[in-house]
Amino acid sequence: MPTKPIRDDATVELAPGTDLTGLELSQREGFLLSRVVGRKQTVGDLLKVAGMLADDARTILARLALRGVVTVKAPGGGPIAEDDEFDGMVFSPADLGAPADLTIEQKKRILYVEANLSRWNHYGLLGLKRTADAREIKKGYFRASKEFHPDAFFRKELGPYKARVDRIFRAMKAAYDVLNDEKRRQEYDDTVEVGLTPAEERELRELAQKAEEKKEQAQKDERLQARLKDRRLKRNPMFDRIHKARAFITQAETALRGQKQAAQAARLARLAKDYAPQDGGIKARADVVIAQANLERARALAGRAEAIIATYENDRILEFVDEMEQLAPRDPAVLLKAAKMANSAKNPQRALKLATTAASLDQASQKAREMVYLLAAGVGSWHTALKAAEWLRDKDPKSGEFKNMVKEAKRNL
Amino acid sequence: MERVIGIDLGTTNSCVAAVVGGIPTVIANRGGYKTTPSMVAIAESGRRLIGHIAKRQAITNAENTVYAAKRLIGRKWSDPRTEAARADLPYTIIQGDIGDIRVQLRDRVYTVPEISAMVLTEMKKVAEDHFGEKIERAVITIPAYFNDGQRQATKDAGRVAGLDVIRIINEPTAAALAYGYRKDIQKKVAIYDLGGGTFDISILDIGEGVFEVLATGGDTFLGGEDFDRRIVEWLVFGFAKEHNIDLRNDPMSLQRLRDAAEKAKIELSMTQTTEINLPFIISTGKNDSLHLQRTLTREKLEELTSDLVERTLEMCNRTLKAAKIESDELEDVILVGGQTRMPRVQAAVKEFFGIEPSKNVHPDEVVALGAAVQAHALVTQGDGEPDLLLLDVTPHNLGIMIAGGYFQTLIPANSTVPTSANHMFTTVRDEQTAVKIVVLQGESGVAADNELLGEFILTGLRKAPRGEVEIEVTFDISPDGIVSVSAKDMDTGKEQSIQVTATNRLSDDELERIIRENEEYAVTEAGMEAFGRRRTEVERYLREIDKLRPAVEELMRTSDFGGDALTKADRLIDRAKTAIKMQDAAALDEVREQLERTAQMFKGVAAKLNR
Structure with a gap:
């Protein structure tokens, strides 16, 4: 008494809240149930310990599941049966066992269609979509007739199936009579409730499946493309260098984000640039890292200005000044510090030049102008000094100090 | 696989076919003809003559030769068409005891199914001779417009002929099956x-x-018979005008006229004019005979029969309407039947449908081929999809008589068969125990104008106040187009017995009797055939012996044993001659072998002499 086979990988357990003492069970049902109680297992495992033919066990299991005694769940929550040709319908062994000149599949099909006669609408009955045109309706009817017209079972002993086939063919003919008549079809369409016909459901399912397949295919394609690119790169002698450059630049960027590793970052970035001089992308990224690292170093040196002045000889101090100017040629704060350092290293001319640059870079900086004035006055460059003094006076006309500075400069001129 | 055949049981000609190796094939009869005349005659000896033999002797034995039995089958004596047919038929028809038509041939009365069965038996024999095996199953075709009684009667005829009639199908449908078999067509025809x-x-x-x-x-x-009759009438009236004699009163003349008319009609399908020449058509006594000689033109024939053609077109129009299609939706028109060879018919069909009729089918054979196709399809129905399926319709409204003598349709014409309909009957009197149901078939709103299929009486109803007993009666039409009626008491769910009263269908007893008689005849017939073959053989030996006798006598006379041998041979020849004369098959069988040996001996002696 075969039924729709339950998948072996489905899990089976006793339904929660089942009162085992109140159940009416056949001997075999009881035996199978005893193997279910107290554990959660796959159907395959259960079949191994069921002690009966797998098909029988499946039938009994399906029956128990139908009664709600056990719950059977497929992995992923899908249908518990292998296929859903009959929508998971469980066939009565008595019906399938009834003597008739039919194969088991034919019997199932007849039982399935008959059971759905009242559920399906006219379209569903003929395997049609609601949008079917006259030709499709006819085709559906012809297909249905070939399957269920009494002549399809000519002189076969159908037993209890004779009446079923008869009912099915009559229902299909009645459905066709309505759908084949435009006026009656319209009337029917107006009254029939909305719902998908099996044909529509099938089509939707197929569409969903196709979409899923398409998505998977796209992903596959993408992965394949990446693999091909890698393979192409591997065959290229530059690949190794670019690969290294890529690693260096990544390291450099990381180093830059870390504390006080600017020098290291700049070194790594330069390495990266060396390894892949043709790679614009890496070069741009390296340049950014280097510029950033330079600025950091220049600022660090500027921060240590007083210490440097106190510690080093004049020549060494000027070397630091050179380095600072080189690292941050457009940073007014760094340049001012450098000017201060140059002045203390007995090179006021150099200091004045740095201060002037700083002032021109930061037009609003009072500090820079004051520095320019002092240095210019120191070297006797009174034109420059006057300009700075006038700028300071215009900015703060009330200040007596700035007015005196202007007077002083004018006098020396 | 078991062999099945398809038989086109036609009005004038019948044809048998079978599917051989996947190809529908017409089987020719012993004479090499693919069609056999649907004619049956009873010879003076009581022998049944069927087909070509019957046709050949029709003129000399017109009263005992039945043709066009199909026009009578399943009809009631009371049918107005019966009276019309009676006037034209050279054979005698009488009323049967169940209101049917019977045929009187010599000293016996035959039912019409019996006559048709003889034709079917002949067709069956044609197939059996061809295949060299017994054939039991067949599909028989009938005109689509046949009603239930005609279908039943045809099925009965099949049964009498010893055939298991697995299906009765409509002739035009059969033609379509042959036309579309194993072709991937999608069209309306x-x-x-x-x-x-x-x-x-x-x-x-x-x-x-x-x-x-x-x-x-x-x-x-x-x-076609009606076309022939128009010519016969024209000839008869012309002759009557001239000689004041109605030729129809003489069966032999009438038969000659019929033959001549048919021949003239066929000729006019090819030529423009034809001569009808019937010398000595009737004797006026006193050694004086009259001759008939006339010229018939195609134009005249068309004029004589134009209303017949018109009637067919009118029917086409009505049927197109019933099919709910326009004539321009049709992609093909197929002509079936011998009468469609007439140029005027072809032109009219072409004009009506606006399509050149298909020339791909043989009008005389296509129906039998289609029947064979359907027979084959039915018996080879396996577990898979059938390769052919027929959805036929019922040609007439089926209904019942209601109060006032009106007709209420339960299953309308052109419903796909099989089909069924229910009707609720109730009692109209208290304690009523029987209800009469009158089942009819036809197109009229008045019950009396339709064909009565039968009167059914629901009996043994429960005794109850009126209206309380409800009986559901189911009217069912089988794929053969045959009607059956069953009833159920709605209250108790019990099947209700039905008694059929008025019907012209042969009872089972009568059918059994006919079948038994047929079998007896078949045995006698077989004996006669065997006797015939033996006689031919014996006669051959006799001739041989006769020829050699003078030479042998001369040689043998000289020997002492010779005289004895000759006396013995003479005695043997006498016995053989007597057996032939007495039609004694057993005696003939006895002498046959001895004669053969004698002939051998004579030959041997004669050979020695010649050396």
Whole structure:
């Protein structure tokens, strides 16, 4: 008494809240149930310990599941049966066992269609979509007739199936009579409730499946493309260098984000640039890292200005000044510090030049102008000094100090 | 696989076919003809003559030769058509005891199914001779417009002929099956079937191996015979005008006229004029005979029969309407039946449908081929999809008589068969125990104008106040188009017995009797045939012996044993001659072997002499 086979990988357990003492069970049902109680297992495992033919066990299991005694769940929550040709319908062994000149599949099909006669609408009955045109309706009817017209079972002993086939063919003919008549079809369409016909459901399912397949295919394609690119790169002698450059630049960027590793970052970035001089992308990224690292170093040196002045000889101090100017040629704060350092290293001319640059870079900086004035006055460059003094006076006309500075400069001129 | 055949039981000619190796094939009879005349005659000796032999002797034995039995089958004596037919038929028809028509041939009365059965038996024999095996199952075709009684009677005829009639199918449908078999066609077609006695028009939609009949119409009393009769009438009236003699009163003349008319009609399908020449058509006594000689032109023939053609077109029009299609939706028109060879018919069909009729089918054979196709399809129905399916319709409204003598349709014409309908009957009097149901078939709103299928009496109803007993009666039409009625008491769910009273169908007892008689005849017939063969053989030996005798006598006379041998031989020849004369098959069988040995001996002696 075969039924729709339950998948072996489905899990089976006793339904929660089942009162085992109140159940009416056949001997075999009881035996199978005893193997279910107290554990959660796959159907395959259960079949191994069921002690009966797998098909029988499946039938009994399906029956128990139908009664709600056990719950059977497929992995992923899908249908518990292998296929859903009959929508998971469980066939009565008595019906399938009834003597008739039919194969088991034919019997199932007849039982399935008959059971759905009242559920399906006219379209569903003929395997049609609601949008079917006259030709499709006819085709559906012809297909249905070939399957269920009494002549399809000519002189076969159908037993209890004779009446079923008869009912099915009559229902299909009645459905066709309505759908084949435009006026009656319209009337029917107006009254029939909305719902998908099996044909529509099938089509939707197929569409969903196709979409899923398409998505998977796209992903596959993408992965394949990446693999091909890698393979192409591997065959290229530059690949190794670019690969290294890529690693260096990544390291450099990381180093830059870390504390006080600017020098290291700049070194790594330069390495990266060396390894892949043709790679614009890496070069741009390296340049950014280097510029950033330079600025950091220049600022660090500027921060240590007083210490440097106190510690080093004049020549060494000027070397630091050179380095600072080189690292941050457009940073007014760094340049001012450098000017201060140059002045203390007995090179006021150099200091004045740095201060002037700083002032021109930061037009609003009072500090820079004051520095320019002092240095210019120191070297006797009174034109420059006057300009700075006038700028300071215009900015703060009330200040007596700035007015005196202007007077002083004018006098020396 | 078991062999099945398809038989086109026609009004004038019948044809048998079978599917051989996947190809529908017409089987020729012993004479090499693919069709056999549907004629039956009883010879003076009581022997049944069927087919060509019957046709050949029709003129000299007109009263005992039945043709066009199909026009009578399943008809009631009370049918107005019966009276019309009676005037034209050279053989005698009488009323049977169940209101049917019977045929009187010599000293015996035959039912019409019995006559048709003889033709069917002949067709069966043609197939059996061809295949060299017994054939038991067949599909028989009938005009689509046949009603239930005619279908039943045809099925009975099959049974009498010893055939298991697995299906009765409509002739135009059969033609469509042959036309579309194993071809991937998707179209709507019309079958215009104008045969010897009947006209049918069917509209089909073919596709996916399914043949769906959309509508069918026709006239079971319109065919080639009517065309012939028009010519006969024309000849008769012309002759009457000239000589004041009605030729129809003389069966032999009438038969000669019929033959001449048919021949002239066929000739006029090819030529413009034809001569009808019937010398010594009738004797006026006193050694004086009259001759008939006239010229018939195609134009005259068309004029004589124009209303017949018009009637078919009218039917086409009605059927197209019933099929709910326009004539321009049709993609093909197929002509079936011998009468469609007439140029005027072809032109009229072409004009009406606006399509050149299909020339791909043989009008005389296509119906039998289609029957063979259907027979084959039915018996080879395996577990898989059938490769052909027929969805035919019922040609008439089926209904019951209601109060006031009106007709209430329960299953309308052109419903796909099988089909069924229910009707609730109730009692109208208290304690009523029986209800009468009158089942009819036809197109009229008045019950009396329709064909009475039968009166059924529901008996043994529960005794209850009126209206309380409800009986559900189911009217069922089988794929053969045959009606059956069953009833159920709604209250108790019990099947209700039905008693059939008025019907012209032969009872089972009577059928059994006919079948038994047929078998007896078949045995006698077989004996006669065997006797005939023996006689030919014996006569051959006798001739041989006779020829050699003088030489042998001369040689033998000289020997002492010679005289004895000759005396013995003479005695043997005497015995053989007596056996032939007495038609004694057993005696003939006895002498046959001895004669053969004698002939051998004579030959041997003669050979020695010649050396």
